[in-house]
Amino acid sequence: MTAYLLNLAQLAAIFGLLSVSLNILIGYGGIFSVAHAVFFGLGAYAGAHVALDLFPDLLLAALASALIAGLLSAALALPALRVRGEYFVIASLGLQMLATTVFTEAQAITGGLGGLVGIPPPTLFGFTLADPLVFLFCCLAFLALALALVRQLMRGSFGRALMALRDSEMAAEALGKNVALIKTLAVVLGTAFAGIAGALFAFQEEFVNVESFTLDQSVLILAMVIIGGAGTLSGPLIGTLLLLLLPAALTFIPFIPPTDIGAVQQLIYGFAMTLLMIFRPAGLAGRAMGRR
Amino acid sequence: MTGGKSMVTRRIWLGGAAGLAAGALLAPSRPRAEDAYILGTLFPMAGPNAEYGTIFTAGAEMALKHVAADKMLSRPLVLRAEDSEGTPQGGAVGMSKLVNVDRAVYVLIGFTGVSKAAAPIGARAKVVLVNGGGVGPDLAGLSPYYWNVIPLVPDEIKVLVPFLMARKLRRIALIYVNDPFGNGLLKSLKGDLTAAGGEIVTADAIAPTDQQFSAIAARIRTLSPDAVYFASYGAQQAEIIKQLRDAGISQQLLTYSAATIPSVRNLPEAEGLIFTNQAADWSADDPITKRFVADWRAAYHTDPTTYNQNYYNAVRLFALLAQQLEKSGKPVNGDNLRAALLATRRFPLVGGEGVFDDLCDISMKIVVNRYQDGKLVPIG
Numbered sequence: 001m002t003a004y005l006l007n008l009a010q011l012a013a014i015f016g017l018l019s020v021s022l023n024i025l026i027g028y029g030g031i032f033s034v035a036h037a038v039f040f041g042l043g044a045y046a047g048a049h050v051a052l053d054l055f056p057d058l059l060l061a062a063l064a065s066a067l068i069a070g071l072l073s074a075a076l077a078l079p080a081l082r083v084r085g086e087y088f089v090i091a092s093l094g095l096q097m098l099a100t101t102v103f104t105e106a107q108a109i110t111g112g113l114g115g116l117v118g119i120p121p122p123t124l125f126g127f128t129l130a131d132p133l134v135f136l137f138c139c140l141a142f143l144a145l146a147l148a149l150v151r152q153l154m155r156g157s158f159g160r161a162l163m164a165l166r167d168s169e170m171a172a173e174a175l176g177k178n179v180a181l182i183k184t185l186a187v188v189l190g191t192a193f194a195g196i197a198g199a200l201f202a203f204q205e206e207f208v209n210v211e212s213f214t215l216d217q218s219v220l221i222l223a224m225v226i227i228g229g230a231g232t233l234s235g236p237l238i239g240t241l242l243l244l245l246l247p248a249a250l251t252f253i254p255f256i257p258p259t260d261i262g263a264v265q266q267l268i269y270g271f272a273m274t275l276l277m278i279f280r281p282a283g284l285a286g287r288a289m290g291r292r
Numbered sequence: 293m294t295g296g297k298s299m300v301t302r303r304i305w306l307g308g309a310a311g312l313a314a315g316a317l318l319a320p321s322r323p324r325a326e327d328a329y330i331l332g333t334l335f336p337m338a339g340p341n342a343e344y345g346t347i348f349t350a351g352a353e354m355a356l357k358h359v360a361a362d363k364m365l366s367r368p369l370v371l372r373a374e375d376s377e378g379t380p381q382g383g384a385v386g387m388s389k390l391v392n393v394d395r396a397v398y399v400l401i402g403f404t405g406v407s408k409a410a411a412p413i414g415a416r417a418k419v420v421l422v423n424g425g426g427v428g429p430d431l432a433g434l435s436p437y438y439w440n441v442i443p444l445v446p447d448e449i450k451v452l453v454p455f456l457m458a459r460k461l462r463r464i465a466l467i468y469v470n471d472p473f474g475n476g477l478l479k480s481l482k483g484d485l486t487a488a489g490g491e492i493v494t495a496d497a498i499a500p501t502d503q504q505f506s507a508i509a510a511r512i513r514t515l516s517p518d519a520v521y522f523a524s525y526g527a528q529q530a531e532i533i534k535q536l537r538d539a540g541i542s543q544q545l546l547t548y549s550a551a552t553i554p555s556v557r558n559l560p561e562a563e564g565l566i567f568t569n570q571a572a573d574w575s576a577d578d579p580i581t582k583r584f585v586a587d588w589r590a591a592y593h594t595d596p597t598t599y600n601q602n603y604y605n606a607v608r609l610f611a612l613l614a615q616q617l618e619k620s621g622k623p624v625n626g627d628n629l630r631a632a633l634l635a636t637r638r639f640p641l642v643g644g645e646g647v648f649d650d651l652c653d654i655s656m657k658i659v660v661n662r663y664q665d666g667k668l669v670p671i672g
Contacts, residue, residue: 004393007385113472114472206412207408211378248389251386262336262338262375263342265375
């Protein structure tokens with residue numbers, strides 16, 4: 001049981017980091033991206049290649065993943081500077097579809113649908129992190145770092161400017177805020193953390209393929225942020241725990257016939273999510289202002 | 293204001309903790325490892341591939357009934373199902389639960405991505421994973437504890453090509469899913485066909501999620517091949533068949549064992565479809581096949597598919613190996629199951645004798661079939 005719980009806790013920490021990173025874009029910047037799994041994937045492939053082709057150092061892999069995801073975030077930042085609202089959602093949807101095709105077709109780099117197998121356990125300064133508990137602490141350390149950084153940034157001038165853009169881009173611009181720079185920095189920061197989450201995911205799963213970086217995954221991350229409460233520090237974490245642990249808890253329901261287990265779990269899960277959004281539209285940790 | 297917010301957050305955390313506690317209380321009283329052998333299944337049980345999960349599980353469930361009825365083992369054999377969601381992440385979480393919570397000793401699995409994510413967990417815990425659905429060549433030798441009870445796709449191509457040459461079907465148009473299975477099939481078909489004097493006139497790669505094939509069909513029509521081979525799986529197969537026929541392609545359609553699912557079998561446009569699969573002579577006289585087919589027809593009022601057969605065989609294989617270990621007084625675990633498999637190699641299974649190689653992959657007789665009036669008819 002302990003190993004299973006540790007596995008779930010590792011995933012929760014990784015997806016917590018992922019949803020915290022998306023919260024920078026959605027919650028604080030009002031940039032509604034449905035392409036976050038792309039940067040998660042870029043980080044995972046980068047981390048996997050560092051581990052497979054160089055050496056499986058966790059910091060090196062995380063750094064490479066953050067750099068690659070952050071640099072390639074221009075693909076998201078450029079449309080974010082030109083369009084907003086529902087138009088940006090469509091632009092990011094296009095990016096997600098494009099990336100899924102590239103991940104599938106670029107077999108020399110990604111392994112296509114067959115993916116990259118045999119990713120070795122991570123090391124840190126020469127010490128192996130194969131112990132699940134030790135690796136969990138590493139994931140939690142990255143999550144804590146991201147939370148601390150986001151908290152600090154959002155309390156400073158950058159955070160205030162970003163939230164001003166979210167509330168009214170024109171007003172912020174009229175007040176002399178550099179919209180292009182602030183948006184680009186928010187996207188780079190958010191995607192870099194998503195890249196680190198990808199590297200951790202590659203080490204955790206020991207295998208990566210395109211099926212983990214599809215639109216479904218992007219929607220799941222989006223749901224974690226919105227259900228937990230966008231624009232709050234704890235909201236994405238609560239959303240992550242709920243969306244990861246609820247399906248896991250549902251697998252313990254007795255007396256469901258094996259052939260119906262998936263359908264029953266999906267029904268309960270979907271029903272719970274619908275109720276949640278009806279009664280807490282601003283998310284679990286969000287302010288009740290969504291309720292009118 | 294702040295107090296109110298922290299109160300809400302506290303309530304949420306308390307609610308979450310209560311939910312988890314309730315989940316733990318709801319957990320069924322699971323048989324302890326010393327009470328039963330736990331057999332896990334890790335199939336997609338919801339979504340577009342749920343049809344496969346249902347088919348796979350049904351075969352395993354019938355074998356469980358037969359093992360219990362025959363009192364083959366000294367302990368009960370209990371099934372624990374996990375939904376893999378058809379994704380690597382779902383597969384890894386499900387496998388982790390089967391291994392660490394349910395203490396499964398033997399897990400039935402299908403699908404490449406799920407297999408590759410679950411295989412390292414199985415290898416670490418020395419839990420045997422058995423595939424009876426995926427036929428991609430990259431599933432061979434995934435780990436010492438990953439076995440295949442389904443012949444992989446190169447075996448099917450080896451049988452199909454001489455059949456095509458005999459029927460003078462030399463110029464083949466190929467539509468294949470761009471994944472390890474599809475690429476493996478392309479390699480095998482190209483190699484074997486060229487060696488036999490045939491050729492692939494066009495090879496169109498498609499994504500597993502593609503739904504529109506009319507452009508490919510129109511192009512294939514202009515090339516006038518002798519036959520069209522499609523290598524796909526799931527609901528996509530029916531779409532390909534329909535759209536090829538709608539585009540006016542009247543040439544012979546060919547495929548592999550994935551066509552045995554009901555959504556293809558019951559498709560009017562699939563009439564005359566030729567495909568390979570492992571020998572499944574439901575009129576065979578051997579008592580194992582006879583019993584399986586009779587009980588299947590009684591339970592489902594239809595013939596079983598080869599997937600039903602494979603997962604029945606996977607469970608039967610476990611029962612035979614565990615029985616052998618029990619007799620010799622050895623514990624039933626991954627290492628001993630593997631050693632027993634490699635020591636014995638040949639097992640009486642549904643469809644005939646199954647022979648395992650050094651990688652623990654089965655080889656069985658492959659036949660060529662045709663759908664006639666919605667029924668599978670062996671033709672070569």
